[in-house]
Amino acid sequence: MVVTNNAYAAQGGGPMAGHGFIHDHLEIKFLILYIAARVIESVPFDAMLELTLCDDAIDYFDFSDCLADLVKTDHLTLSDDGLYAITDKGRRNSEICESNLPYSVRLRCDRNLSDYNRRLRRKSQVQASSIQRPNGTWTVALCLSDDMGSVMDMELMMVREDMAKAVEKRFRQSPERLYGQIVDLLLSDGQDEESEK
Incomplete structure (x- = not known):
């Protein structure tokens, strides 16, 4: 046999x-x-x-x-x-x-764990969700944090679900860049607005 x-x-x-x-x-x-x-x-x-x-x-x-x-x-x-x-x-x-x-198995495993833990940390640091309001519009909640705590918490109103989902996706793809753009806009001295007048 x-x-x-x-x-x-x-x-x-x-x-x-x-x-x-x-x-x-x-x-x-x-x-x-x-x-x-x-x-x-x-x-x-x-x-x-x-x-x-x-x-x-x-x-x-x-x-x-x-x-x-x-x-x-x-x-x-x-x-x-x-x-x-x-x-x-x-x-x-x-x-x-x-x-x-075996040492080679531990090495391969450690590489995989490093990548997986990095993805887990990223997922916990970048969060986006949306809920529908009673009036039919949508609230999108965006949160970016680091090891020190919250970096940005923001809620936006969207008129349609597809817009809310698109904002969620875009935020997850590049939260730091969007954060930087918001900060730059808030810290600008208004010269662009003056030049347009």
């Missing part, structure tokens, strides 16, 4: 499919804990999957099994809204076991 790598791994055995450095479920768990200890906030399943698939030997089903096991053993928590976070137990075990991960 021929047993494939995937079938063998699913039984808790040795090598899995793919040509990578992660060779069994225990190493996948080490990797998941390594990632969970370094993300700056709780993350959904898809993000955890994306970050964990940094090694070619890991597949979706092995990852799913290991993630569920880590929740069952209280190494991770799963919130009602589907976000995973590391526990104190998970963090302690991650610190003990991270040296068992």
